[in-house]
Amino acid sequence: MRLFLYGAFWIGIYFTVSVAPLFVLLIGDTPPGRGFWREFSVGLGFLGMSMLGWQFFLTGRFKSITSPYGIDVVYHFHRLVSLIAFLFILLHPVIIFISTPVTLVFLNPLSSPWWINVGFLSLLAFAVIIVTSLYRLNLGMKYEHWSIIHSYTSVIAVALSTIHIVGVSYYVHEPLKRWLWIFMVAAWILGLAYIRILKPLLMLRRPYTVREVVKERGDSWTLEFTPEGHDGMNFRPGQFAWLILEKSPFAVREHPFSFSSSAMHPERPAITIKELGDFTSQIGGILPGTRAYIDGPYGTFSIDRQRSQGYVCIAGGVGITPIMSMLRTMNDRSDRRPVTLFYGAKTWEDATFREEIENMKASLNLQVVYVIEDAPEGWEGEKGYITAEVLSRNLSEHRYDYEYYVCGPQPMQTAVKKALDKLGLPMERVNSESFNFV
Ligand SMILES: Cc1cc2nc3c(=O)[nH]c(=O)nc-3n(C[C@H](O)[C@H](O)[C@H](O)COP(=O)(O)OP(=O)(O)OC[C@H]3O[C@@H](n4cnc5c(N)ncnc54)[C@H](O)[C@@H]3O)c2cc1C
Structure with missing residues (x-):
């Protein structure tokens, strides 16, 4: 029940912060109306943008956010919400073009104001994110390449959208409304800074070394770790973590693996890896003493979460x-x-x-x-x-x-x-x- 309430709380927060800008924009001095469809399309654009910006928090592996649902459910939600938000953002220019055909001239970048071109660039960046996420395997794209494109293009897309909003300066000309966007963008930047800077810094302080590499049946290898200068990792049996091997925690290349060791021994966690692709096929060659970073634990797949007779x-x-x-x-x-x-x-x-x-x-x-x-x-x-x-x-x-x-x-x-x-x-x-x- 507590977890359910906690989960409902976070969903409530997400929708409130996503929809809030729409209501704040109506407070105070509003610009003269430009017809229902134009205003509706602007509303969709703001909403889509806000929904996407807050995604940095959804995918930032904040344990308080992921623990009620499980990280796979959070990622599923992220995918679904991103698709809806992208549709809103796409509808923004489409509705304007249909309702006010004279605006079709904006399709020519040479004669359009710079902020319109920036808006189109942000749309393009969002489209790249969506297409590469939906069709990664069809495009023959490696996971690592997709991950890098996804991370950087998301930042670029949100930054360009913000510049577009400020450039158009309609609805955000009042200080209060400007502050709202500044606050939101600052929150997104803080979320990103946590993921890309603070979290890796914290991980730097909790390194591990590979103690042993054990060959297992089924083309698999077990890596046993020793914590260096700390107590190790408390996890629930069945949970997983992201592993970074031989690189700094700032590396984008990290892979998720379940713990295979007993949760009663946080001081010697182990994972077992099956040879599959570039990274996993090299595990057999890892030498004892190799530096590792473990970001975890995550996941709700654990016998410790549900009481049962068996x-x-x-x-x-x-x-x-x-x-x-x-x-x-x-x-x-x-x-x-x-x-x-x-x-x-x-x-x-x-x-x-x-x-x-x-x-x-x-x-x-x-x-x-x-x-x-x-x-x-x-x-x-x-x-x-x-x-x-x-x-x-x-x-x-x-x-x-x-x-x-x-x-x-x-x-x-x-x-x-x-x-x-x-x-x-x-x-x-x-x-x-x-x-x-x-
Ligand atoms: C929650 C979870 C727990 C897992 N536990 C284990 C485990 O205990 N043992 C085990 O052998 N495997 C486990 N995996 C799978 C393991 O993460 C992938 O097999 C591994 O990352 C493949 O990397 P690769 O470069 O060798 O293979 P590739 O050929 O590059 O990738 C094969 C597939 O693995 C997935 N993948 C690749 N890299 C990543 C990444 N960085 N993050 C997420 N997915 C990726 C992609 O779907 C990709 O298509 C787990 C995965 C998840 C999500």
Whole structure:
């Protein structure tokens, strides 16, 4: 309930600060009306701009903002709100052109006032952000390149829009209204300064070194860290963090990974990384002693957030990492609540951590159902994918009392959630972690 109220509070704040400029602009001396559609289009422009400016706070990983929802939900909200805001901004000139066709002359940059050209440039910058975000994979754009373009173009777009508003100087000619925009832009700049300057500075004071690099099954590597001059990181089992390796915390290149270690040992956090692309394929070559920075913890995917008599964990491939953290933590806590783990792996040899999981059966109240895609000859366990039938065959009669944790590739997550729904399990008890934000 507290989290719900907290979440509702932040949504309320977001909408209030986004819509506030519209009302403030109507206070005091307003310029003479220029017809409904013109005024309406200006309102849309102001609203869209304000909604976009406050996005710096949404994506700034402020824990107080992300903790009620989970950062993936915040990013989803960011995407949705940005699309709506972009539509508002796009409609601003379109409505003016349709309602006042004489303004079509502004399409010629050579004869247009500078502030109109700046407005079009800001629209172009917003369009670049939207197109590269929606079609990154179709454009063959690497995540790192997209991330750099996204960060810098957002700042440029918001700066150009502000210059456009000040240049037009309609509705913002009064000191009070000017101050409103100055205040808002200053708040956005402060948000940015926190993300790009203050946060990295704070991270500089809490470095880690790689203590050990351990080869795991399934083309994966575990990096174990030692905090340097501090106590480490307190996290909940299942949470994740952003990792920066061999670079300063000011580096734009950082990658999110779930903790795979026990939350009972904040002084020796570990993550397990599957080889996939440029960054992850180099992990095996990282040497002990390498400097690392860890920005976290984040995420709501944790057994510590929901009280339950028992748990059902469903992992696919490297999706086992946050679940391993949960199992290790329960082990360290001597927690004997029942856990059923469905573990889908391509081959039996690929099943990361399988020896340790088998050993934990002795100390935990743990039942493990391996579901092997390419099962070896003579395999008597479950084969193929984790389906409703596999789940139904192996879930206990207490299945409706337990909390569910699903982590794995997107198609597997979607299929498993459908299967759980088919079995009549309450969806509010199904928690999932996606390894893909964009
Ligand atoms: C919450 C969360 C937890 C994760 N936990 C783990 C884990 O425990 N173990 C593990 O092996 N993997 C985990 N991942 C996935 C991991 O972050 C990506 O596999 C890794 O960043 C890929 O980087 P790359 O350069 O090697 O691959 P690339 O080939 O460059 O990227 C492959 C895909 O990974 C995503 N990606 C790449 N770089 C980033 C980035 N900097 N930030 C966000 N996404 C990116 C993009 O969708 C990209 O298309 C997690 C991801 C998320 C979002």
